[in-house]
Structure formats: structure tokens, C-alpha cells
Amino acid sequence: MRTMANIAVVLAVAGGLAGCGSSPMERSVSGGGVGAAAGVGIAAIAGAPILAGAAVGAAGGAVIGAVTNECQIDLGPRRPKNC
Structure with a gap:
């Protein structure tokens, strides 16, 4: 059960980082x-x-x-100007 809790924490943290990145390199790393x-x-x-x-x-x-690219990802109400 402890393993499942650890996995859930790792996935939650990773999910929080998923929205980071506006350049291809940043999106690749995240x-x-x-x-x-x-x-x-x-x-x-x-x-x-x-x-x-x-x-x-x-x-x-x-x-x-x-x-x-930024236009293919739903970032919410703020959209890049060049979309």
C-alpha cells in the first residue's frame, strides 16, 4: 500500500510540472x-x-x-499572441 501512495505522490507532482514550458526545449524537459x-x-x-x-x-x-507547440496545448484562457 505504501508503494501505491508513493506512486500517487510522484504522479501528482509530475502532473503539476506538466504545464510548465513555453519553448520546445522546456516542453521536452517537462x-x-x-x-x-x-x-x-x-x-x-x-x-x-x-x-x-x-x-x-x-x-x-x-x-x-x-x-x-503552445497553440496545440490548452493552457486555459491565456493564449499566445501568435496562435
Whole structure:
């Protein structure tokens, strides 16, 4: 049960960081962090190797963060001027 609580905390913190980033590099870094946290959580639940889950999640999150732009992400009422 303690493991599930730790996973929930990591995912909550990672979710809070997900909104950070206006440049492709910033979104890539925050996406990699969120992806790594999600990969760890999924690997822990599935019983898979934790480091492999973190690596796959980080790679996927970084790629998604790098290929998106501010106009494709719903940031709420404030939108960039060039959208």
C-alpha cells in the first residue's frame, strides 16, 4: 500500500510540472519528467522493471513535448499572441 501512495505522490507532482514550458526545449524537459513518472507508475503497477518504465516514459514524454507547440496545448484562457 505504501508503494501505491508513493506512486500517487510522484504522479501528482509530475502532473503539476506538466504545464510548465513555453519553448520546445522546456516542453521536452517537462514532458520527459512527466513521462518518466508515468512510466515508473505503470511499471510498478504492472510488475515490470522500474528503470525500463522510466526510460520508455521519459523518451515518449520528451518527444511529445518537443513536437507540440503552445497553440496545440490548452493552457486555459491565456493564449499566445501568435496562435
